[in-house]
Amino acid sequence: MFDYRLVPIEPNDRKIVLVILDGLGGLPLKDKTELETAWVPNLDQLAVKSALGKMVPIARGVTPGSGAAHLAIFGYDPVQYPVGRGVLEALGCGLNPGPGDLCARANFATVDENGVITDRRAKENGERMRDQECAELCELLEEKIPEIDGVKVTIVPGKGHRFVVMFSGPGLADGLSDSDPGKEGKTPLPVQALKPEAERSAQVANRFIELAAGALKGRKRANYVLLRGLALPPRLPNFQERYQLRAAAIAAYPMYRGLARLVGMRVLPCGETWESEIETLEKNYAHYDFFYIHFKEFDQAGEDGDFERKVELLEQFDERIVPRLVKLKPDVLCITGDHSTPAVLKGHSWHTVPLLIHSPWVRVHSFAEEFGERACIRGSLGLIFGIEIMPLLMANAQRFGKFGA
């Protein structure tokens, strides 16, 4: 892998807009994918004037998680900089873990008088725990366990039985096992240090579990907590310094704001609608060189297996958002996804993702007159890895100098 840090950066005033449609790539239900089925005249018109390609997020055959896929697109090797599950959940809850903050996915569970787990999700008469109850229990825990041995404890409720715990204090490390044994009928496991420097972190995590069980004592259900995916945020080189870009992120969903914040982008406040996102872009357009703007709902439709909904969302995006993106006339406009989420697979997949790059300097090809998987397969960019996106955008913005004499 070429080390792109060897390329000199030549700052200028050209603007780059990177649009991520989460889970964009698809598979045919009959003979066409979601994007090929959708009536997207604005994207098609843009495609005719752009370079197309197919993007491999991480590696051939590899289905990426959202964190890994985004880091790759931002130019970070996701193997070198792994984002732990606990960190991703913390970001998704709107937490802002700093270096050294240990994050865990947590959930309420039910144990019997012998300490054996009878329900890993603390259901009530077979029903999922209510969000309200989870919020109340999290409040109780945060009140009873404000800190452990000098480590601040932050607790944020999630959906149903889920919540996030963040431990903030000196000397914390990752390399910790889960306390969740993964099935009912077993006793919870102690969190174990998988490397010596994580010893203190394991003690803190185990003490938290002990104190939480004490606080929940006497309850028939939801009387225990399980921790998984304990992790520190990766120490990432700063994106703005790396590319010498004033970089802003716009995302309605907290996890994506969090990922952008992790790499050091400025996260712009915005509402939850697409209109709010594009308005935020328009209002701040003069003040930054680079914008990452994220649209989530395609991925959800794919995960739900709702082909028609994904098609409809793409049509909506084409109608409501694309004309406003184009109207800004960014010097470089890139539209792609972080990964594929084909409705027929009901989940993330390993397939390539349609990629469109518009700039005055791309080789436009004449094979395709639409934006879709098939057109992108034949696109002039060919096969692009996620980690090659930023270099291509920098090059098209003429912000990359010459390599070598």
Next chain:
Amino acid sequence: MFDYRLVPIEPNDRKIVLVILDGLGGLPLKDKTELETAWVPNLDQLAVKSALGKMVPIARGVTPGSGAAHLAIFGYDPVQYPVGRGVLEALGCGLNPGPGDLCARANFATVDENGVITDRRAKENGERMRDQECAELCELLEEKIPEIDGVKVTIVPGKGHRFVVMFSGPGLADGLSDSDPGKEGKTPLPVQALKPEAERSAQVANRFIELAAGALKGRKRANYVLLRGLALPPRLPNFQERYQLRAAAIAAYPMYRGLARLVGMRVLPCGETWESEIETLEKNYAHYDFFYIHFKEFDQAGEDGDFERKVELLEQFDERIVPRLVKLKPDVLCITGDHSTPAVLKGHSWHTVPLLIHSPWVRVHSFAEEFGERACIRGSLGLIFGIEIMPLLMANAQRFGKFGA
């Protein structure tokens, strides 16, 4: 290069069939390659419902040997795990070298009274040595040299002047020079240890040459032996454990059975005909998750420069074998070659190899209605390296989990 061991394996009951047509790729004699010339309606029909691509066995411009090409397709970096020539010859002779067994290509040669090589191939009146004579001399050597200093000596005759020697015993290592100086008019070289731990192996090899010369003494010709390509088998991580697959190999030729055994596949007994190979697949289909099935003859026709023969073999394969492969309805069916052997080049080549992957989850493209080099160049898979084949097959069998959070 991404480390695919980072991807979690999720075993299931989906079946993968990997079909290798040895030397499949070709070049046009006039305007079409061997595969494009062949009338292969079954392959063409399959191609319409499959993803096509072009496979680079090792790297751009690199013509691979059979061992290296196969290892790459099985998912092993052939640079990290070199298969020495001696090992490959031993496998081809049906030997089963274990870890620490030192293998050498050997041949009978003729030296004069001063020990100068007059003929590296021990020809008789300009004629190649007869196989029968080679077998007799090998028998003589094995009788006279059953072991050297606690090291068992196994000798297997090959074609003409060629044979294979395998040394089995403790403390053997590779890193040895050849005794063959490569031209007539020179004296044979001593086998030299190229690293300290190979010292004992060099002594054993040189002692073998000395004892062989003694046994052959008094003969006018074929009175000496030369050793080349001394090597131990690479220590390969087990394929079945690596991919959590019950993996079986079907190959009429010993070398390919040997390569499969080296990586830890179960080698199924089968006869020498294609029908015997496909019958072996059919009979064992229920008992394994993964099948590697190898068909050799295309490569031989290519090596012979026999374009028409290669075309005919492809047509035969299409008629006799493809319908039976398709009838098994494997969840993932991959048809490709280990490398190209264009008849016009009369040998292995560096060209990309046609690749077809059929599964419910491939992006079928509608550009091509045939299986051939040109169709594959435009295929939806684009350019695939040999080492990426297994990940793609695993992904299509949904046996690869998600990478990263």
